[in-house]
Amino acid sequence: MSDGSLSGDLTFVVNRFQREIEAALPAALAEQGIGKIELVSITEGSAVLHMKPVFATSVEQDGLEIDAESLFDGAVRKVLDVHDALEEGAVAAELPGNEKKLLDAVRLMTEELAEHDVNLEVSALEGRGNRRLSRLSRVGISHAVHLFERTVQKEKQQIGGYVHTVSLDGRLTLAASTRKRAHKSVIEQVPSALIRAGSFPLGEYMRVAVDAEIKTDALGNRPETKYKFSEILAHSPEASL
Structure with a gap:
């Protein structure tokens, strides 16, 4: 996650990204803590924020214990699908999922990115070893702000x-x-x-x-x-x- 410098407090990105992940999950599962992430470290130069998920010891759905890691990875994919669509200039009807709660969380993220003049790049390593790269440049952020503007x-x-x-x-x-x-x-x-x-x-x-x-x-x-x-x-x- 980069803005080219460490000026300003970029830790808002962690909070906003967590809110996006939680919004991509069913509410009952988000309440059990599946979407929680924590900041591990910050690498200077390009302001890289290293984050990792914080899983609850046990997560249940309908009385059955479920794979929290897979659900977390799926939620991250949903978030990044929206980010990528915005970067590509998608119109409202083309946004994946079109879930109001998730789009509201993405809107708040893009508004803060625009306010801080920050680009967003995400490199997500899934539990099975797959890596997903996603980017929201100033062009994508500007498109998002316009799309979400009332x-x-x-x-x-x-x-x-x-x-x-x-x-x-x-x-x-x-x-x-x-x-x-x-x-x-x-x-x-x-x-x-x-x-x-x-x-x-x-x-x-x-x-x-x-x-x-x-x-x-x-x-x-x-x-x-x-x-x-x-x-x-x-x-x-x-x-x-």
């Missing part, structure tokens, strides 16, 4: 629901139903004049127009939607609590 889409929407809360700072919360755990939509930038005028009686069903800002990355992951108030469309007192 873009904003704006559209007009209508939201209906029961007034759950309304605050003087311009936030209105509408609940989709009267159930306790009903989905709630938070709408911002409600004019204070409407709030002071009592236009949002608690418990009343109403429909409002909003400007929706939807953020998502090229993989369709990490969606985030914000609603900005536009106008009141209808009140339905008969549907109130």
